[in-house]
Amino acid sequence: MLTVNATDVRKDFSNIIDQAVHQRPLFIKRSKDYLCLSNLATIESIxxxxxxxxxxxxxxxxxxxxxxxxxxxxxxxxxxxxxxxxxxxxxxxxxxxxxxxxxxxxxxxxxxxxxxxxxxxxxxxxxxxxxxxxxxxxxxx
Structure with missing residues (x-):
């Protein structure tokens, strides 16, 4: 899976949010946890x-x-x-x-x-x- 490390998310939070809202959902890995960051339009579509x-x-x-x-x-x-x-x-x-x-x-x-x-x-x-x-x-x- 294409993931972004949580550490990188913390370092560049604003840019990460912009990417998730305006470009594509992002998959984030924190230790053993995986999550998806997305805008509501994408969730509505899903x-x-x-x-x-x-x-x-x-x-x-x-x-x-x-x-x-x-x-x-x-x-x-x-x-x-x-x-x-x-x-x-x-x-x-x-x-x-x-x-x-x-x-x-x-x-x-x-x-x-x-x-x-x-x-x-x-x-x-x-x-x-x-x-x-x-x-x-x-x-x-």
């Missing part, structure tokens, strides 16, 4: 293959229940749009909580697969944008 998907069910009372396929989140609303917006709010709230406790949740076997979705939600950081990203399949209840 995460573009990940989509929030959900199953929407029309309930007998006329309300809609929407269930995330990627995370254990379920919401209900009077309309499909309301349910979707509530799910988007839950996704963003979950992502923020996950990120705050990243060292715990990223190691949990049943939550590790949430990482790309958590990062995508945090980068989007807007309920309306997240709601627009949710791809729904509707089931009749």
């Amino acid at each position: 995460l573009s293959i990940y989509h929030f998907t959900a199953e929407t069910e029309l309930e007998q009372d006329g309300s809609y229940t929407i269930t995330s396929n990627e995370m254990d989140l379920v919401e209900n609303g009077n309309t499909e749009e309301e349910a979707c917006e509530k799910l988007a709010e839950s996704i963003l709230e979950y992502a923020q909580e996950y990120y705050e406790e990243y060292s715990l949740w990223s190691k949990a076997p049943n939550r590790k697969k949430h990482i790309p979705y958590v990062l995508k939600a945090i980068i989007l950081s807007d309920v309306k944008q997240i709601a627009e990203e949710i791809q729904k399949d509707v089931e009749q209840g």
Whole structure:
């Protein structure tokens, strides 16, 4: 792997940041640790293959229940749009909580697969944008 030593990063920090932001992601080695330094546009591009998907069910009372396929989140609303917006709010709230406790949740076997979705939600950081990203399949209840 093409890496830059952490010592060299410290010596020329501003230039390294400029390279990572304007040229290409950089891989940095510190002892036995490896990390990637990149701008958010590149991360967004990497995460573009990940989509929030959900199953929407029309309930007998006329309300809609929407269930995330990627995370254990379920919401209900009077309309499909309301349910979707509530799910988007839950996704963003979950992502923020996950990120705050990243060292715990990223190691949990049943939550590790949430990482790309958590990062995508945090980068989007807007309920309306997240709601627009949710791809729904509707089931009749």
